Amino acid sequence: xxxxxxxxxxxxxxxxxxxxxxxxxxxxxxxxxxxxxxxxxxxxxxxxxxxxxxxxxxxxxxxxxxxxxxxxxxxxxxxxxxxxxxxxxxxxxxxxxxxxxxxxxxxxxxxxxxxxxxxxxxxxxxxxxxxxxxxxxxxxxxxxxxxxxxxxxxxxxxxxxxxxxxxxxxxxxxxxxxxxxxxxxxxxxxxxxxxxxxxxxxxxxxxxxxxxxxxxxxxxxxxxxxxxxxxxxxxxxxxxxxxxxxxxxxxxxxx
Numbered sequence: 001x002x003x004x005x006x007x008x009x010x011x012x013x014x015x016x017x018x019x020x021x022x023x024x025x026x027x028x029x030x031x032x033x034x035x036x037x038x039x040x041x042x043x044x045x046x047x048x049x050x051x052x053x054x055x056x057x058x059x060x061x062x063x064x065x066x067x068x069x070x071x072x073x074x075x076x077x078x079x080x081x082x083x084x085x086x087x088x089x090x091x092x093x094x095x096x097x098x099x100x101x102x103x104x105x106x107x108x109x110x111x112x113x114x115x116x117x118x119x120x121x122x123x124x125x126x127x128x129x130x131x132x133x134x135x136x137x138x139x140x141x142x143x144x145x146x147x148x149x150x151x152x153x154x155x156x157x158x159x160x161x162x163x164x165x166x167x168x169x170x171x172x173x174x175x176x177x178x179x180x181x182x183x184x185x186x187x188x189x190x191x192x193x194x195x196x197x198x199x200x201x202x203x204x205x206x207x208x209x210x211x212x213x214x215x216x217x218x219x220x221x222x223x224x225x226x227x228x229x230x231x232x233x234x235x236x237x238x239x240x241x242x243x244x245x246x247x248x249x250x251x252x253x254x255x
Contacts (some may be wrong), residue, residue, distance in 0.1 A: 062249030065121025129191030
């Protein structure tokens with residue numbers, strides 16, 4: 001049986017390393033995690049062509065939305081205090097990535113493909129479906145835990161509580177999961193199609209899934225704020241996230 005083809009989103013770079021021209025970049029950890037789970041990962045190019053994106057999704061068995069730079073505030077709010085706006089890191093390239101991924105998410109739903117979203121992917125998915133974001137946690141949520149633990153990106157730094165009976169609880173086999181944390185933006189208003197199934201002790205949304213009955217929309221949707229690809233080589237529960245996703249992608253191929 002051929003491994004399922006998993007489409008993985010990269011970052012867009014205006015100046016790549018080889019010739020300083022427009023490029024894409026992607027951490028090998030995503031690709032390695034998918035490969036270890038039995039999938040065949042492939043990066044989608046930097047494109048905002050709806051036709052090209054539709055063809056890539058049609059050829060793939062599942063889609064993985066990855067981490068990266070901030071989502072543009074104009075996609076989820078009309079007003080933002082100047083002190084907060086200054087903390088948001090967006091570029092013309094991140095704007096192009098936003099557009100590309102909004103089109104990609106639309107195609108995933110149109111073509112009914114399994115979807116796993118991580119960190120920035122978790123945020124852009126919520127925005128795409130009608131939700132909003134906290135643009136900067138330290139300024140807008142001052143009593144929150146320290147979520148921007150970039151130096152500890154490969155370590156567990158806090159726990160999240162999982163909703164009993166949720167997809168994530170079933171996958172990981174428990175109601176508590178230790179996670180890493182490298183973000184300064186977060187989910188605020190949850191999109192109507194989604195429900196919160198993982199949260200940190202300060203109430204930060206750490207996991208989203210489709211509401212009950214959501215299988216009519218997608219055969220699999222799991223969205224997490226943390227980075228399981230940085231923990232899956234040492235923590236079975238995080239590896240299980242990729243295993244479960246790839247397993248559904250393989251099953252959907254033969255339906």
